[in-house]
Amino acid sequence: MAAITRAAPAIVSVGLLILAWELYARFSGIKPTILPAPSRVFEQALLNRDALLDNAIPTIRATSAGFACSLSAAFLLSVLVDFSPSLRRALFPLLIVSQTLPLIAIAPLVVLWFGFGLTPKIMLVALVTFFPMMVALVEGYEATEKEIGQMLRAMGAGRRRVFLLARLPSALPYFFAGLRISITYAVVGAIFAEYAGAAKGLGIYMLNAKNNFRPDLVLAAVGVSAALTLILFAITVLVQRLAMPWQRAGKEPAGEGPSR
Known part of the structure; x- marks a missing residue:
């Protein structure tokens, strides 16, 4: 019930936007070939659901594979950077430059170099989703309280042990914040890659339509x-709740704790 209450403002605002769009498309005299009404869009989506599903599957495949590669690379590089400050100084300028490259310009080049298969789509999805997770993890490691690290070292823990017991758990909230940002770019990256060249996918479907x-x-x-x-x-929100149950418990109101 609480979740529905929190979501109510967003549901109402979206509903009002769709209603205004429907009324304008129906009574303004604008042609459906310029601005179709939401009801027409929904009707055509149902009529063409098989074609939409057939083209959504390649997009989902490219998004999933690209994001998995991006997540793995971001974690591995963040660990290396945390253990080697000199490597951080060497890599971060290159990573920042990679984010200044316009996707619409490099997508055709990546397709030209690597063909029309799955590889260029994976690379482009990884490119647009990698940086937020990488930065979030590095910032999370740096946010670890120094006292915790000092206490673990005083107890005989080495650098690897301190990382696993202190720095990695401290980075989890930062990591999931970066993960939520990155996941919103993943589907867009796959569609841009399909626009540049593909046999199937939502990007090609949009282009043909x-x-x-x-x-x-x-x-x-x-x-x-x-x-x-x-x-x-x-x-991603569900995974965060499963991976960090203590965060959800900490947000419970004081009156909702277990009764004695």
């Missing part, structure tokens, strides 16, 4: 990609 002057199908595909992003975001 646009070329055929079907904005209703373009918006239907946009709705599917938005739904995928929301599902991935919800999964």
Whole structure:
């Protein structure tokens, strides 16, 4: 019940936006080929659900594989950077430069170099999702309280032990914050890669629908990609709650604790 109450303002605002869009599309005289009503978009999504699903599967595959590679690389590099400050000074400028590259410009080049298969899509998804997680992890390691590290070292713990017992747990809130940011870019990165060159995918579906002057199908595909992003975001929130149960317990009101 509390979750529904918290979500109510967002549900109402989205509902009002869709209602205003529907009324404007129906009564303003604008052509459906320019701005279709939400009801038409939903109707066409149902009629073309098989084609949308068929094109969503490659996008999901590229998003999942690219994000898994990005997550693994971000964690491994963050550990190396934490153990080697000189490596951090060497790598961070390169990582920052990589984020200044416009995706719309480099996507065709990556497809040209690596072909129309899954590899360029994985690389582009990893490129747009890697940096927030990497920075979040490094900042999380740095946020560890010095007293905890000093106490562990006084008890005979080595650098690796201090990292596992203190620095890594301290980085978890930062990591999940970066994870939530990155996951919202993952589907967009996959769609951009498909725009640059692919046989199937939501990006290709949108491109074909646009070329055929079907904005209703373009918006239907946009709705599917938005739904995928929301599902991935919800999964990250669920994983965070499972990985950090103490954080949820700490947010419980004082009156809701176990009765004696």
